[in-house]
Amino acid sequence: xxxxxxxxxxxxxxxxxxxxxxxxxxxxxxxxxxxxxxxxxxxxxxxxxxxxxxxxxxxxxxxxxxxxxxxxxxxxxxxxxxxxxxxxxxxxxxxxxxxxxxxxxxxxxxxxxxxxxxxxxxxxxxxxxxxxxxxxxxxxxxxxxxxxxxxxxxxxxxxxxxxxxxxxxxxxxxxxxxxxxxxxxxxxxxxxxxxxxxxxxxxxxxxxxxxxxxxxxxxxxxxxxxxxxxxxxxxxxxxxxxxxxxxxxxxxxxxxxxxxxxxxxxxxxxxxxxxxxxxxxxxxxxxxxxxxxxxxxxxxxxxxxxxxxxxxxxxxxxxxxxxxxxxxxxx
Numbered sequence: 001x002x003x004x005x006x007x008x009x010x011x012x013x014x015x016x017x018x019x020x021x022x023x024x025x026x027x028x029x030x031x032x033x034x035x036x037x038x039x040x041x042x043x044x045x046x047x048x049x050x051x052x053x054x055x056x057x058x059x060x061x062x063x064x065x066x067x068x069x070x071x072x073x074x075x076x077x078x079x080x081x082x083x084x085x086x087x088x089x090x091x092x093x094x095x096x097x098x099x100x101x102x103x104x105x106x107x108x109x110x111x112x113x114x115x116x117x118x119x120x121x122x123x124x125x126x127x128x129x130x131x132x133x134x135x136x137x138x139x140x141x142x143x144x145x146x147x148x149x150x151x152x153x154x155x156x157x158x159x160x161x162x163x164x165x166x167x168x169x170x171x172x173x174x175x176x177x178x179x180x181x182x183x184x185x186x187x188x189x190x191x192x193x194x195x196x197x198x199x200x201x202x203x204x205x206x207x208x209x210x211x212x213x214x215x216x217x218x219x220x221x222x223x224x225x226x227x228x229x230x231x232x233x234x235x236x237x238x239x240x241x242x243x244x245x246x247x248x249x250x251x252x253x254x255x256x257x258x259x260x261x262x263x264x265x266x267x268x269x270x271x272x273x274x275x276x277x278x279x280x281x282x283x284x285x286x287x288x289x290x291x292x293x294x295x296x297x298x299x300x301x302x303x304x305x306x307x308x309x310x311x312x313x314x315x316x317x318x319x320x321x322x323x324x325x326x327x328x329x330x331x
Contacts, residue, residue, distance in 0.1 A: 021055040022088055024048055025063060029081045032071045089291065096294060105132035109296045112142040112156035115242055115262060120177060121160055124307040128300050135296055145211040145240040147218060151289045157297055163283045164221055171293070173286040173301045176308035179259035181282055182273040184245075186252045192272045199278030200227045206236035206254035208245045221280075222257060228278055246271065258282075 028037045028048065038045045056063050063077035073081065109128070113121060117139055125137055142150050147161040151170060158173075165172045183205065185192050191204060202224075209223030226232055236254025239245040245256045250270040258266070259282035263273035286304050288297050 018051075018054070019091075021051045021058075022084060024051040025055055025077075026081065026085065026088060028052065028064065028071070029073055029077070032073075034066075034071065093291065093293075105296055105299050106134040107296060108136045108138060109158070109300055110138045110140060110156045111300070112140050112150050112159035112161075114142050114144060114147060114159075114161055117160070118177070118261065120307055121304075124300070124303040127307065128303040131303070132296075132299060135299075143240055144214075144242050144245070145238075146213050148215075148287070149213060151287060154289075154292065157292070157294070158286055158288045158300055160284055161287055162218075162222065163285050164218060165285055165287055166217060167215075167287075169290055170287050171290045173288065174305040174308050175283055175285045176304070177261075177284040178281040179261055179283075181257050181276045181279045182260055182263045183276050184249045184256040184258050184263065185272050185274060186250055187270055187272055188252055189255070189272075191274065194274050196275045196277060199276060200229055200231060202227055202233045202255075202276070203231050206234040208236040208248055208254040208256040209238050210245075211238035211240050224279075242266075 024037065024041060027040050028034070031037045031040065034045045034048050038048045041048070043051075052064060059080070061076050062074050063080055065072050065074055111117075111121075111125065117125075125139070128135075129137060140150070140156060142156070142159055142161065147159070148165075148167055148170060150156040151159050163172075163175065183191075183197060183202070185205070189205075191197065191201070207223040210219050212219075223235075224233060225235065234254075236256075237248055239248065242262075246266060246268070248254065249256050250268070257276070257279070258273065260273075260275070267273070286301060288301075
């Protein structure tokens with residue numbers, strides 16, 4: 001007896017998954033409470049149960065164990081959550097990018113900076129606002145000791161920070177504003193009368209450095225432990241903010257490396273700023289969290305890139321950098 005004709009053979013359809021079910025499961029896996037899950041999703045507790053049952057039916061196994069006392073994921077539920085979270089986040093980001101592109105650049109962009117937002121950054125913000133009036137901008141200061149934390153917490157969308165940036169979850173955009181280093185010293189320091197210093201002479205100064213949670217490689221770049229020839233530079237106090245560092249410098253507790261514009265901006269009677277040769281320039285970069293790139297972030301990156309290009313043209317034409325009255329370049 002012959003089997004069924006190939007044209008009549010049909011595969012069993014695979015049931016599709018609903019995004020609302022996946023969202024419900026992920027929230028429930030965080031809350032482990034049906035009531036709180038419903039509150040976060042603005043649905044009833046019974047609706048949460050319904051969405052979970054539907055998802056478990058599609059998968060063919062239980063994902064959550066629920067008793068009168070506790071809610072917990074099954075081993076399969078734990079595995080499913082681990083695999084689902086990055087795919088779900090990527091899908092949401094894709095949808096958000098498409099929505100942003102469809103309606104233009106709207107909402108709010110929060111911009112972080114270290115030190116003081118200088119003319120270059122303010123020009124980029126002005127250009128961004130002129131092109132995208134539907135997007136509000138907010139400018140917040142990032143602590144000297146924590147250049148990347150605000151990006152990871154999501155309290156800023158982009159940050160203007162000092163290089164180097166070697167963080168696997170962050171993306172470095174345009175790099176700009178290379179400036180010579182100076183050494184801030186108390187007017188009472190023996191080297192205060194010098195018109196210039198070499199990097200090798202830093203062995204005579206305890207360098208004040210940014211504290212954690214800034215990564216060790218970043219802190220070392222702005223308060224090196226050795227000269228280019230390998231001579232030990234004494235370590236001074238660690239500080240959380242630029243103003244704290246300047247105050248300790250004025251009190252004679254050590255010296256602090258700063259770029260030239262920062263030195264000019266923070267001039268005070270109890271400090272001197274001596275140029276240092278033989279050190280890499282202080283350089284700024286625009287940074288954002290790789291997983292949170294949006295149309296707003298891309299548009300602001302374009303504005304910063306164009307502002308930096310304009311500055312480079314002025315420098316090439318005049319032979320000197322564009323004047324600035326403020327400095328985000330703290331080092």
